[in-house]
């Protein structure tokens with residue numbers, strides 16, 4: 001993946017509430033192109049591995065429970081400067097602190113049930129895209 005790709009997940013809170021379409025439309029109107037997408041229900045082992053970097057955090061168990069509570073929608077998105085641009089578009093982790101017009105301000109419930117994930121670096125974007133997709137899925 002070049003620097004113009006990033007990985008996002010519409011999380012189970014937003015997907016289960018039928019907000020995926022609105023979130024994708026919001027991102028597309030912000031210039032993001034969907035280059036790969038799938039709907040899946042993460043296993044506990046998958047969620048533990050995906051969030052392994054947070055293993056020592058007090059919210060890790062709760063985060064894994066939440067992320068396995070229903071279907072989610074991982075996607076590879078494309079835009080110039082994709083990682084930084086998507087993090088700006090989704091807003092702060094806590095929707096109460098997220099800027100107006102951001103995905104989390106518009107669609108998130110709480111700091112944990114925060115509607116959407118976005119990779120935090122090009123390196124993690126590549127790693128996270130490989131976690132969910134084969135290279136051939138996002139040529």
Ligand code: CMP
Nearest residue numbers: 054059063093111112113114116117118
């Ligand atoms: P995200 O940034 O996608 O990845 C880590 C996730 O952990 C984050 O979204 C939230 O869903 C969750 N998270 C981060 N901080 C907290 C917290 N203090 N309490 C509960 N969940 C959190």
